[in-house]
Amino acid sequence: MGVRASLWVVVAVSWLSIQAQVLRSQGVPECNSSDSQALVVLMSNFESPVQGWGPNASANCCNWAGVLCDGSTGSGRVVELALASKKLAGSLSDSLGQLDQLRFLNLSHNLLKSTLPESLLRLPKLQVLDLSYNKFFGPVPARANLPSLRVFNISENFFNGTLPVWICTNSTGIEVLNLAVNYFSDVIPSGLGNCGSLQNLSLATNYLTGVISEDIFTLGQLVQLSLQENSFSGPLSSGIGDLTALVWLDISTNGFWGPIPDMFQNMKKLQYFIAQTNGFTGSIPPSLSNSPSLTFLNLRNNSLTGTIALNCSALSSLVSLDLGSNNFSGPIPEDLPNCQKLQTVKLSRNKFTTPIPQSFKNFSSLFYLSISNSSLSNVSSALGILQHCENLTVLVLTLNYFDEELPSDASLSFPNLKVLIMANSRLTGSMPEWVRGCTRLQLLDLSRNRLGGMIPSWIGDFQSLFYLDLSNNLFVGEIPNEITRLSGLIDRNVSIASLDLQVFMKRNVNARALQYNRVTSFPPTVNLGYNALNGSIWPEFGNLKNVHILDLSRNFLSGSIPASLSGMTNLETLDLSYNNLSGSIPSSLVRLTFLSTFGVAYNNLSGPIPKGGQFPTFPNSSFEGTKLWDDNDPLHSGSQSHPGSVGPSQNHSGSADHAMSDISLGMTIGVAFGMAIGIALGTTRIGDSCLCEIIRFYARVKSSM
DSSP: OTTTTHHHHHHHHHHHHHHHHHHHHTOOOOOOHHHHHHHHHHHHTBSSOOTTOSTTTOSSGGGSTTEEEEOTTSSOEEEEEEOTTSOOEEOOOGGGGGOTTOOEEEOOSSEEOSOOOGGGGGOTTOOEEEOOSSOOEEOOOSOOOOTTOOEEEOOSSEEEESOOTTHHHHOTTOOEEEOOSSEEEESOOTTGGGOTTOOEEEOOSSEEEESOOGGGGGOTTOOEEEOOSSEEEESOOGGGGGOTTOSEEEOOSSEEEEEOOSOOTTOTTOOEEEOOSSEEEEOOOHHHHTOTTOOEEEOOSSEEEEOOOOOTTTOTTOOEEEOOSSEEEEOOOTTGGGSTTOOEEEOOSSEESSOSOGGGGGOTTOOEEEOOSSOOOOHHHHHHHHTTOTTOOEEEOOSOSTTOBOOOOTTOOOTTOOEEEOOSSOOBSBSOGGGGGOTTOSEEEOOSSOOEEEOOGGGGGOTTOOEEEOOSSEEEEEOOGGGGGOGGGTTOOOOOTTOOOOOOOOTTOOGGGOOOOOGGGSOOEEEOOSSEEEEOOOGGGGGOTTOSEEEOOSSEEEEOOOGGGGGOTTOOEEEOOSSEEEEOOOGGGGGOTTOOEEEOOSSEEEEEOOOSTTGGGSOGGGTTTSEEEOTTOGGGOTTOOOTTOOOTTOOTTOOOSSOOOHHHHHHHHHHHHHHHHHHHHTSOOOOHHHHHHHHHHHHHHHHHO
16 A cells, blocks of 8 residues: 555654653553553453453553553553554453543554444544554444544454544544555545545545545645545546645556546646556546656556657656556657666556667666567567666566577676566577576576577576576476575575566456565476476485475476475475376475475376375375375275376376377377478467477387387
């Protein structure tokens, strides 16, 4: 939710902390008997005692953890109750209403589950109420009377019904109103206009419908407005332009449609405009493309058209630009390097008619570039230009440059590159030599291309690499042992928090089920599946303690499964299926306690399936095409093959139930040979996976002759 009311909460909490220090400097007073009784009743509603509370700690409740009393009048009244992140479970008691001098109540980040007692919303001195990140449910009681309230945060709960805008009737001085991530529904009722001092309003991630209430446009002091992840619809009202104090405006993931109003000329302080995943059409309005205060612009996943017209001379503060997944056409804007502070550029899924412009050689501020799936051509030119972007750290060019040869020119230089993704493009050639110079790489994805030759040994030189995906290519030879020496997968915690790689977001999916792909959510991976690699699995793979996914499937690997793989203690997925592995499954693999996906299907394995660990949870399909058996299954014990098993002569596809006759074998070779000739002549096109299977099959037939 961006700033998420944090700025104003921090201000409020800081002020109250100063007040608390003043009170503490006066010494600990004797707790008021009525307040003491109220806290005892409150504690009795929790499922377990609050640590540091109760007579065993002190008879004086003013000494209890999280309790602060005001002794200035000699009464010892409770003015602060701070019990955030205490793992409290249970419900809230009406006894809170007895704490009529309470100014600060923070019960956030607990496990409280109940409706709100009405008495809680009738505390005359309460200034900060934070119940966020709990499991409160039901509607908010409508009889609220909190005249001193400044911060009201009930976000991340299960409240429902209509928005409790009646809070503004008596709490006219409220500055922060955070109702986000709940189940409030229907239109926004009238009444928010009574909160004339409101600076932060967050209604995000609810089920609100209709249009934005006109009341909101009267809130002249509003600094942050978060309306994302709802079901608002219709044209966006130009009334938002009256909110001249706005710094943050997020209306993303709604159903707004039509042109974006040209309303930004008076919004001189606006820094963040986030409107992704709506139905906006037309072009970027001039008042937005000329905004000198704008820092972050996200119009991703709309239906905007025309050329991208931005005035970089005016956009002097722009740092991040995301226009991906629209219908922009024409050239990639040549003047983007003139946006002198621009670091992040995301233009994926558009319809550009020109390659990356030569002007990008001067794009010295560029940190992150993603132009995937945008009909780009001339990969050699693109890389030759982008190597001059001295601060380029993330480069995503997936689904472009189809059937071009990936240049191997060692003179190309990307010394600061940490993320390189050039997948799904049918690129040909070998592992490019220039990648070797990207010594800071953390994530390398060249999957689903047609790269061939051997995987070079220098792949093990990347000390920070934590994600390697070379799957679905045509690599041959042995797996270089150097892969097992990647420091980032052995004992190093690679810090990648600053690399926010959002590849896509599904439409109509809210924050409760985000479908983001981010660098920070990419599990440490080695994926070499769907190639033509041979040789054995190195025992040293067991040294890769930090790997979560190891996929060596669909190759020609032979030998046994090393028992040392049990050293990969964080492994969640291990796929060795469709190879020529022999022997049995090492019993040591039962020690892989995080293993949730396991596959050894269609190998020459035999013997019992290990007992214990995660193995009882794996389906039969994990062992198909082998001679493995389960000692606990009387139907498949002893030397019988596992269900679906086949003889060693079956090809990797597993589609045949019996060995082929000489006639069918000859016919298949003939068809494969004919298709190969057709491909060479350009008269036959074939999918990558099918081509890989033909190559594998031909190699297998040849080896058996």
